[in-house]
Amino acid sequence: MTLDLSTASAPDSRADPADVLVKARGLKKHFPVRKGIFKRQVATLQAVDGVDLDIFRGETLGLVGESGCGKSTLGRTLLRILEPTEGEIEFDGIDVNRLGARGLKAQRKHMQIVFQDSVGSLDPRMKVKDLVGEGLAIHGIERKRRNHLVLETLERVGLSAESAERYPHMFSGGQRQRIGLARALVLRPKFIVADEPVSALDVSIQSQVLNLLVELKREFNLTYLFVAHDLAVVGYISDRIAVMYLGKIVELATSDDLFARPLHPYTQALLSANPEPIPGRKHQRIVLRGDVPSPIDPPSGCRFRTRCPIAQPICAEVEPLLEDHGRSHGAACHFAGTKIPETPSVLA
Ligand SMILES: Nc1ncnc2c1ncn2[C@@H]1O[C@H](COP(=O)(O)OP(=O)(O)O)[C@@H](O)[C@H]1O
Ligand code: SF4
Ligand SMILES: [Mg+2]
Numbered sequence: 001m002t003l004d005l006s007t008a009s010a011p012d013s014r015a016d017p018a019d020v021l022v023k024a025r026g027l028k029k030h031f032p033v034r035k036g037i038f039k040r041q042v043a044t045l046q047a048v049d050g051v052d053l054d055i056f057r058g059e060t061l062g063l064v065g066e067s068g069c070g071k072s073t074l075g076r077t078l079l080r081i082l083e084p085t086e087g088e089i090e091f092d093g094i095d096v097n098r099l100g101a102r103g104l105k106a107q108r109k110h111m112q113i114v115f116q117d118s119v120g121s122l123d124p125r126m127k128v129k130d131l132v133g134e135g136l137a138i139h140g141i142e143r144k145r146r147n148h149l150v151l152e153t154l155e156r157v158g159l160s161a162e163s164a165e166r167y168p169h170m171f172s173g174g175q176r177q178r179i180g181l182a183r184a185l186v187l188r189p190k191f192i193v194a195d196e197p198v199s200a201l202d203v204s205i206q207s208q209v210l211n212l213l214v215e216l217k218r219e220f221n222l223t224y225l226f227v228a229h230d231l232a233v234v235g236y237i238s239d240r241i242a243v244m245y246l247g248k249i250v251e252l253a254t255s256d257d258l259f260a261r262p263l264h265p266y267t268q269a270l271l272s273a274n275p276e277p278i279p280g281r282k283h284q285r286i287v288l289r290g291d292v293p294s295p296i297d298p299p300s301g302c303r304f305r306t307r308c309p310i311a312q313p314i315c316a317e318v319e320p321l322l323e324d325h326g327r328s329h330g331a332a333c334h335f336a337g338t339k340i341p342e343t344p345s346v347l348a
Contacts (some may be wrong), residue, residue, distance in 0.1 A: 008031065017328075020090075021056040021191060021223050022078060025085035029070075029077045033296060045074040046295045049247035051087070052322070055191075060217065060224040062238030062255070064231050064270065068292050071227045075193040079111045080104060080227065109139060116196040118180030119168045128154070128171075129164035132182045139187070153186040154179075156219070157212065174205040177213070183236040185216065195227045210237050231270050234257060243267045246303040247295055249322060253329040263331035265308050265340050272342075287343040304332070309340045330331045 029048040032041040038178045057062045058108060063071050076082045081094050082245070089096040091111060099107055112135075112161045122131055129150050136146045151161050157178040168176060177197060184192055194213065198206040214237065217224060234241055234255075241258045243251040243266060251264040262268045272286040288307045293299060299306050304317040314334055322332040331337075 003071040009246070011116065011258060016053075016058065017056050020054045021057040021092055022053070023088075023090040023226075024051055024053045024078060025088040026072070026143055027051040027053070027077060027083055027089065028085045029073050030085040036270075043296045046076060046247050046298060049295075049298075051247075052248055053249065053252075054200065055223060055225060055240065057190075057223055058221065059239040059340040060226050060237055062234035063227045063244060064229065064234045064241060065224060065244035066292050067229055068295070069244045071197050071229075071244055074244070075113065075195050075225055075227055079108075079113060079167070079193060081113065100210065105138075109135070109187045110190045111193075112184035112187060113193040113195060114177075114180050114184050114197050116200045117173075118183065119165065119171075119176045121203050122168065124167065124169055125165075127164065128159075128166055128168065128179055131168065131179065132186055132280065135183065135187045149186055150182075153182045156216065157182045174209060175200050177201065177209050181212070181216070185220065188220065189222070190227070191223045193225045193227065196229070197226075199228060199230070206233065213237065243245075243270065246292060246298050248303060249330075250332045251330065252322065254327070257327055257329050261337075262331045263329065263336040264304075265310055265335075265338070266304050267331075268340050284342045286340055304333075309343075310338055312333055 012172055027048060028046070028050055031047055033039060033043040033045055034043045051074060059313060063074065064069055070167040073082065077084050080089065082101070085098065091107065095109065096107065119131065129147065133146045133150045136149060141149070150164060154161065154163055159175065159178055163171075168179060171179065197213070198209050198244065201209060210233070213224070216222060226234060229265070235258075237317065238255050240252065240254050242249050243264065245266050249265045251258065251262070261269070262271050267290050269286040272284045286309065290307055293303070293306055299316070302308070302311070302315040302316050302320050305311040308315065312334070320332045320334050322330040323336070324330050325336055
């Protein structure tokens, strides 16, 4: 079943490329792999491995890639929920890496995260008003003002005042995502990482939540990093899209340009897996071989080469960098723009 976006409203971007809200340079997040009773480090898992990214104030930047490509790790590292292994992060002109505990706490108000089931991971014995107001309490907002802000925010996400006195298990999946959004929004952040916010929802509910995200963005002047593995969802809501593969950004372009002119073979394969044909394009089916390789021992040169239908010897030797191919459309491939052949249906 595919997502019905016919009722969804289009994104409304007021993004200005000269106004960068979040900036990452050379960002890496590696996890140690430990073994044995002494927990000796035996290897390193390169979940995010050298990402340069600008997120413009007011835009929705989509981040797409198969499961395990490092999307969630990138989102969390940008917010310093995870400590970066290397690299720089700037948020609204502030060097996030240099912030101490107190500075980071103050900064957190401005940068929030919403997960696939944000509310499901929280204490089920807490009432919605306490779940939503928790961040305000942490920031020392007194009860009366807190209650006012909680009710106002619940209303903004489409939940009644009575919801405040209920418990999370009394709500449907879509409503729980609204509670998760209220929990983030109540702090009036500037930036929200929405990590697969609709992936666990019924298709019929997905467009309602996507619409709400678009409305809230407009109303509260938000900037989003919108993470999903489904290119149709990402393409709908995003102004620009970054495609991630094995810890690296392999393509970055406006949504329109990415769909019209996918330059990287991985993007072409993701697009071909999209059940909705793109108007004006012959619908191709490209089947990738195997799974995403382990980020513990990624392939040399181009990390995509073990699955790339057009790989050449140079791809094993030289790592392709993200280069501009016009209209700020970047792709990291030695043969960017080569149309990859459709997989014969007998193999598909
Ligand atoms: N806390 C962690 N410790 C060790 N490895 C992790 C941790 N979090 C994620 N990983 C690994 O990092 C890689 C990227 O994961 P993730 O960022 O969750 O990808 P995605 O969100 O694209 O599915 C995966 O191989 C995953 O197993
Ligand atoms: S650099 Fe080579 S292996 Fe990598 S995507 Fe391009 S053609 Fe494929
Ligand atoms: Mg994830």
